[in-house]
Amino acid sequence: MADKIFRVNMTDLSTSIEDVPADWAGHGGRGLTSNIVAAEVPPTCHPLGPKNKLVFAPGLLSGTTASNSGRISAGAKSPLTGTIKESNSGGTSAQRLAKIGCKALIIEGQPQDDSWYSISLKPGEVTISKEEELIGKGNFAVVEAAEKRFNGKVGVLSIGQAGEMQMTGANISVKDPDSHVRSLGRGGLGAVMGSKKIKFIALDAEGGKVDIADVEAFKAANKVFTKALVDHPVSQALGTYGSNVLVNIINEAGGLPTKNFSSGQFEGHEQISGETMHDLIVERGGKPKHGCHAGCVIQCSQIYNDLKGKYKTSGMEYESIWAMGADCTVDNLDQIAEMDSIMDDIGIDSIETAVAFGVAMEAGVLDFGDSGEMIRIMTEEIAKGTALGRVIGNGAGSVGRTYGVTRVPVVKNQAIPAYDPRSIKGIGITYATSTQGADHTMGYTIATEILGVGGTADPLSKEGMVELSRGLQIATAAIDSTGMCLFIAFAALDDGACLPALIDMLNARFGISLTAEDVTNLGMSILKTEHAFNKAAGFTNLDDRLPEFFETEPVPPHNAVWDFTGEEIDTFWNF
């Protein structure tokens, strides 16, 4: 089945299925969403107005049997940052979209009245329907209702109350294989979906399939690739403790931002560590090892049960646990799981919102460590759209501006996650220069030597650090286009067969002959496209900066400060 562009116009409620323009043919995932947004969205438009477009795209390998290829990308101009934005997630939607034959779903325009809608896709068909029953409901109810209306195997993309109210911390939820939700979390894309009055999108892939140009070559490459993933020791750690295994070691490094970034170590870290979480999960009959999408062989997700052994939440990541835990000084995993579940249902980013709570605590709105009040505010203020709820639901920057707080950990108005850039400076460069605001996934550890993006400057010099961050961001942009989970990165770093096998799969899927250099060029092109959009939207090099307090407030215990000058950071874009 040839891939098509599915287009939905919410102004006149029309739909179309179009051939893929040649310029977009080689793109998928982030590369495609960013190219479409750059080509069709006026950079200066209001992110919540009719000129913005919301784009969904499966990765280049999504829908195939390639291990860990189930990531879906969403893109738009972000209402949180004002920049171009791509957010990706596991769940079942990437594979459904690919099997439907949808290379990208573009949603444009805006309804003329207050009516709400749902969209459904099948192979060769896209339908807009009026929606009344589910308005005002959380994501859990939406997924349940959508499964009843369509066949149970349908993929669902939905927004909760936060998205309906266009809060800039709102995310888009993605149904997972267990009918729970994952999140296209960062950048407020749920608000864009809400601005287009779409409550949910149902993806029915019945009868669809993904064509492979060279089936045998694909199978052979996938075998090598899968072995590299399964054999890697990081996969073992991730399958046992999840990404939350990082709590103890980042705390040891003094890089665990605590009490709204006023310290680098959290006294209660052992109560929220991955090791402790593993024990509680096992004790209560949950699952420490669980996949967020079919075909994942790492399985870093988990099923977390409450004290009575009843399902509470799943897929809690280190960065979310850190944000609700150390940053707000909450040292109780049950309280964190409760908040995670509430935020999943409301449909709001658990990093942005929890960091916003940390800033609110600094402002005296509530006490540090008061998880009970956090839960009350989530359910009674954010979910209901009170003034306080909207201030917090609009993110950390919104809270800082409202209450006059100066220690506000954001870059381009997006909350800094989980790794204090004073203690781990290499990550700080990525936070500063990312095209999408502070984001720990923008410059992941990829096999820089294979892609030839390791840099030539002295790696220990600041110039070398900037160069390496650039290389990692280029490589990450390319990987984000494949539909691959970023956790393939560790195997790609250590096993020389892994990344070539990934390229072999791309070649076998499409009958092409990409080289590592082509992949690098793809990553460079994506970054440059995103950067050009931001410049046209009015961003300058002066936006590539960390907040001032990182330069002036030493972070205990090592008392490090951020000491990169603007000129040093600006060399990032010299390519």
Next chain:
Amino acid sequence: MTLVSKKCEPQPMQAIELIVKTDALPRFTTLLQSGIYMELDQGTSIGELLFALPGFSEKYVKETVQTIFLNGLPADTLQQKLFGKEAVIAISAAMPGLAGAIFRKDGVHASLRTSTAAELSSQDALETPITIRLKLFNMIAMDRGKELLANTCIVTAKSIGAFLNYRPPLYTAILKATLNGERIDTSILQEILSSEDMLKLTIRDK
């Protein structure tokens, strides 16, 4: 643990032994994230320390212990010698994330660190042994914790107390508890722990 300094004066310390259900034993190994204590001769290297631990073969340490922290800073070499009054060492198996790669021993992204553990100066050597707190994270505690705990570790009473308080079901996995060889009821365990600073702890399933 054969490396314990001979200069070390035996400290009066209570000894607690817990015999636990076999299937629950792995969950007790998480206690090691709080650290175990030992006194070593000045100038002992990190490698010598680790190789002396039960189950820590040279192959295991070199291949599996991929992250080492010395006093909160990443260390790249097992040859690093330990001097001074006290030091904290944390070890972990392979860690995910860019941060995991940055902190990895001799990792390709080590240049992105803010700082790396410097060699401790022999000028800081004291006449008395150095006190080491060794924390075990990630798969290391699960891989080797059972052997360590069976061999008696010195731990803080506070860490055991907090550990059990957070995991009440583990009390039901304790088949027998002794204090200095005398059987005690687990219901008084917290009371004993609250009155102690450091103690010798043994946990095994037989």
